[in-house]
Amino acid sequence: MARNLDPKCRQCRREGEKLFLKAEKCFTDKCAIERRAYAPGQHGQKSGQRLSGYGQQLREKQKIRRIYGVLERQFRKTYFEADRRKGATGENLLQLLEGRLDTVAFRMGFGGSRAEARQVVRHNGVLINGKRVNIPSYTLRPGDVVQLTDATRAHLRTKAALAAAAGRGFPEWIEVDAAAGKGIFKAFPQRAELSSTINESLVVELYSR
Template structure:
């Protein structure tokens, strides 16, 4: 499977915002975006005026990188969002938020979405008591995501759970630290996303 293997801090700098791709490091002074809050490259500090197409493309790239999704899969999410009732842009973000790897990250079981995706792939989590190792598995309201019994002694998972409240747990997810369990009591609303995203630009880009 194709994946990005370059310096992830450059992605944040390119998009002009923190994408929280390196977990705890992003909350510290060592964060690459804090040190160099401008685009990477020789001409990164130069002011550039983007065309309408360039602005739409940058917004799409930002969301793809934020959730760790490649182009083909992202396009499938968009096509599905257009077939759903409601506003297409908000539907798209909700689908991305409902991914199992994102739920694991939002609940505080992992320090970043990349780490959450790896943990899910290694079979550390259950959904309603059944093992699921597919990061793109879509969670529904009422689902309970829990850590496997054998994985509760995993030092990294324990560390992440202990520091989850400091990073903040999404309001639409209830975390039971003692039981290593997260309950999704409702689907995320647009205000729950918490990132500066102009999803209408993505809709405009794909609608051309």
């Protein structure tokens, strides 16, 4: 299975903002963005560099890919599915990414990061409507019940991730019982409920070239 093995803090610095790829570290002053808020590499501290229109579109696509942990081929496939559906393509794209099992597992606190939540899914630690599903890209439907297996819920790391997520609060589009390690995917999120730092229209422009 292909994976992005680039250092996670380096990815955040390249995009110039927190992508929350390192679990609890991202919420402390140890975060790389807090210490070195410039791009990595020999020329990272040079200021005044301007991107072309294409460059801005490409950077936005890379940022979204890194946030959701999706490789290029899978991201492109998701985009074309979003374009095929009715409604705004950009919003459809974000909804499809948010509807992935690994993303929902992360939102519910089953892992401290998306990568950790994806590992829980891959290791058969998640049930959907009582059935075991180990495909991170599985798209949920509104009303689906997602829960941890008893063995996975007993892990100390999983308990810590659930407690941390409960402390920060859960999104409106999911309902979570942290004590039971169980939640309901109520609906696909509306655009206003998602991050305002994402400019999905740039991605639409990029693929419309």
